[in-house]
Amino acid sequence: MSTLGQALETYLTLRRGLGSELRGPGAYLHRFVEFLDRERSAVVTTKLALRWATAPAHATPATWAQRLADVRRFAAWLSATDPRTEIPPPGLLPDRYRRRPPYIYSDKEVARIVREAARLPSPFGLRALTYSTLFGLLAATGLRLGEALVLDRDDVDLSAGVLAVRRAKFGKSRFVPVHDSTQRALRRYAQQRDVLLPRPASPAFLLSDRGTRVTQCSARYNFAIVSRAAGLRPPTRGGRHGRGPRLHDMRHRLAAKVLVRWYREGRDVERELPKLSAYLGHVHVADTYWYIEAVPELLRLATERATRPREEAP
Secondary structure: OOHHHHHHHHHHHHHHHOOOOOHHHHHHHHHHHHHHHHOOOOOOOHHHHHHHHOOOOOOOHHHHHHHHHHHHHHHHHHOOOOOOOOOOOOOOOOOOOOOOOOOOOOHHHHHHHHHHHOOOOOOOOHHHHHHHHHHHHHHHHOOOHHHHHOOEHHHEEOOOOEEEEOOOHHHOOEEEEOOHHHHHHHHHHHHHHHHHOOOOOOOEOOEOOOOOEOOHHHHHHHHHHHHHHOOOOOOOOOOOOOOOOOOOHHHHHHHHHHHHHHHHOOOOHHHHHHHHHHHHOOOOOHHHHHHHHHOHHHHHHHHHHHHOOHHHOO
C-alpha cells in the first residue's frame, strides 16, 4: 500500500470513529488515491484533484462538486502532516444541489411491483419472498432503504407492530409503528423465511438466499429487474439498471399520500407536519415541507387552503 493509501486508511478510521459512516466518500477517496498512484503522484494537487473529480463525463455537475469536496476534506486533514499537499479551493466546481422531482407511485403500480418481485427466480424461493416483502414494506412505511435492510429480528416486534430503526441517517433512531396489514405481512414473511432457512448466517430480518443480510446494491439491482417487468422502466442492455422511478420514491409516495389526505380532511397541516417529520426520521421539519413544493397536487391543495376566504375555513 502506498503512503497516500495508508494515510487515507488512517483518515477514514478517525472519521468513522467520530461517528461518520463515509460509505460514499470512502469509496470515492479510495478511487482517488488509486488514480494518484496511476499518475505516480505522491502528493495531492489541485490539478489532479480537479481532473479526477470531473473524469466521469456522464456525471452531473453536482456529483463532480461532491467528489471534489470529499477530496478537499481529505487534503485539509493530510496537509497537517504533509505540507506539500494542495487543498483545492472552495467554489472551484460550484453547483447547488437540486433534488430530483419525486415519482409518486399509484396503488396499482405498487401492487405490480410486489407481484413481479414475488416471481423472481431463486434456488430456494427466498429471493422472491424477501424482495416482495422489502418493496411492500418500503411502500407501506416510507422507510429509507438502508433503514429497512439494517433491521435485525430483534428490531421487528411482530406482536406490537413496531419497528426499532437504529443507525439511521445522521445517527437518529426511532420507533416506527406499522399498520395491521403490514404487521401480518411481516409475520408471514418471518414464518416462511424460517422454514426455508432455519439456520441463517445473519441476524438480519430480511435475508438473501445465502442467509446473509441483503445489500443496498442487490436491492436496487432486483428493483430494476422488477421495474422493467412491471413496465416502469424500458428494456436495457449490458446489465444496466436503466432510468425510471427509484426505490427511494416509495418514501416520497408515503409522505405525499399522508399530506394529501390531511389536506382533504381539512386538518391543520402546519400543526400536523412535525408528526410526519418525526415518523420519517427527518432532522429538520423543512425537509418535510419540501414535499408540498415538489408534488403538484400538494402545491395546489396548499395554495387553495392559503387563498380560501377566512370565513370558509373549517
